[in-house]
Amino acid sequence: MTHPTIYIYNTLTRKKEEFIPVNPNHLGLYVCGPTVYGEAHLGHARPYITFDLVIRYFQHLGYKVRYVRNITDVGHLSDELAGEGEDKIAKKARLEQLEPMEVVHRFTESFHENMRALNIKSPSIEPRATGHIIEQQTMIREILQNGFAYESNGSVYFDVLKYNEKHPYGELSGRKVEELYENTRELDGQSEKHNSFDFALWKKAAPEHLMHWPSEWSEGFPGWHMECSAMSTRYLGEAFDIHGGGMDLIFPHHEAEIAQSTAAHGKSSVRYWMHNNMITINGQKMGKSLGNFITLNELFTGNHATLKQAYSPMTIRFFILMAHYRGTVDFSNEALQSAEKGLDRLMKGIETLDKIKPSDSSTIDVPAMREKCYQALNDDFNSPILISHLFEAVKMVNLVLVGTEKLDATSLQQMKQLFSDFVIEIMGLMPESKDNPREGKLSAELINFLLNLRQDAKKNKDWGTSDKIRNQLTDLGVAIKDTKEGFEWEWK
RNA sequence: GGUCUCGUGGCCGAGUGGCUAGGCAUCGGUCUGCAAAACCGGGUACAGCGGUUCGAAUCCGCUCGAGACCUCCA
Known part of the structure; x- marks a missing residue:
């Protein structure tokens, strides 16, 4: 099977590169999933919609896709105080008097519901960090054996300087170790580390820490970046095609992943690094720490002070696809309302197709339109360009209805296929039935x-x-x- | 402070050297008893200054402005 050439912007090289799969006709994709300690907000929707488009497109082209997206249910420190930092999930659990796994379960379910509403396809595998402690420990041992880590007071740290002697550290984020000296903040508990920029592979658990596992180093828990390295290797192998995630993960998370994989296996496992940009609100990044986020459930119900109305999942999806994934998207009611109306026009175009009676001849070159749509996607998944072509198609359809343009039976069928493929299948936009809250009063x-x-x-x-x-x-x-x-x- | 990104018409948002992106809003038209809805059509923007070029929104320099990362973050 031959596929069109797809160009992907690779964060590692900072340019668009021709996509060549590790295994012909197969795509291995790993995307960093959420840390399930709170409800998903609009910012979370972006990477999962972005990479949903990616896998949908590859699947459309006939690739066999293995899409791995993890659930982080342990590990990331919440406090700036690395030494005494406690697990985000453990912290939330204590606050709410719940078992850590109870918190994880609740927000995982909520996350799944949101994803389903947004018509985001479920990944092939959704591994959890707590389910892969063994794999993470194994990888830590490999790194230790290769001499790129050291044990200190029951914890294991990655030795960035030693690593940097053999492999460049900071390639992905464009950082140099010398700069890290100047720029890394002094944190508490640094005494265990040789250098402030060394990062934890295994962390000894404090007595009150709720989530911990035995190991030869200490009763503890895996470091911040281990899970993705361990789980991507386990399910996609030591060389796979694409690793994705939000831009804010480039440093230190993905940088650390590269270092860990290289330290353990001698090479980085990832061919193409793809990063989606942030969603902003009033020009600022929407994020947990700034407290300026709007959850997806709030969006769907309109239940938030900033929101002038509720926005349907498909409106959110379309809103995000209207911008290219590498640019920021600024949230505003005006932009969402504009997306809502635009989506409506697009979907109405599909309905209009069913009202058209074929003519004897055709004035529209549908295969050419289809080709343009492919070109848009092949150029680093340019969804806004794709959408503009589809709006052109809507205009044509409307002109056919009015009688200005004509479609014969074949072209009509091709046009229907065009919308079905690109709008429904690839962009994942589903017709939404309008709620009829007044049905009780009015039949x-x-x-x-x-x-x-x-x-x-x-x-x-x-x-x-x-x-x-x-x-x-x-x-x-x-x-x-x-x-x-x-x-x-x-x-x- | 360091590294990097961006600044496009009323708003959102593509486009990287010459050819109308697109959407929303607005205005005009068709339709209608009048409307609404729907559809069609018009409007030529690229932060500022200087440079390269036959020609720049697009390349280079400077200025101003905004943001991201450097700490968990999608």
């Missing part, structure tokens, strides 16, 4: 009855009655659209 039959009554009134030029029905129903939340044939309506 569809009753509305139809009233509108038929209005039709009769209109025939008799009884505009008073006709407008009264229209105005009343409008006030009750029914959007009436008069058409040539009669009327249509929907919940507003």
